[in-house]
Amino acid sequence: RPDQAQDRDSVLAVVPALRKSTREMQETNRQLESRLAISRQEISNLQHSLETIRAESLTDPLTSLGNRKYFDKALSEAVRAMRDKGEPLSLMMFGHLTGDQVLRLVALSLKQNIKGQDIAARYGGEEFAVVLPNTAMRQAITVADHIRRAVMAKELKKKSTGEILGRVT
Secondary structure, three states: OHHHHHHHHHHHHHHHHHHHHHHHHHHHHHHHHHHHHHHHHHHHHHHHHHHHHHHHHOEOOOOOOEOHHHHHHHHHHHHHHHHHHOOOEEEEEEEOOOOHHHHHHHHHHHHHOOOOOOEEEEEEOOEEEEEEEOOOHHHHHHHHHHHHHHHHHOEEEOOOOOOEEEEOO
């Protein structure tokens, strides 16, 4: 039949155009997927940068302990948890009128003498604070004594000359 032949010829004439359109759509999809992958990577990089900035905003740059903002937030959360659970909470504060070297020494001693859930922060100037969740007074006194002994055990040296400056008490 001539009608069928004509229909067949019409269909065959459309096939190359369909193939071309399919290839174009595949290329467009590939480009979109590539752009989507790039966008995902950019979002991941921005999230990482945001986390870094957030961490830096809560950290004292000199001592690498939490700063006052971090301390205030952590203490508030610890007090709330203490009330909710009915557990004890202790707070220690340390201070010394000295330079950066002593601040770093005290910060290191704090880090080395507290456990995982405890929170050490530079409270301000030369003052440090430690939040001890689920820690009674007697235990807090023991921790404070360990920190005090750790600070006293370290000698200060003048970097430029090696001169012994003494110990922090």
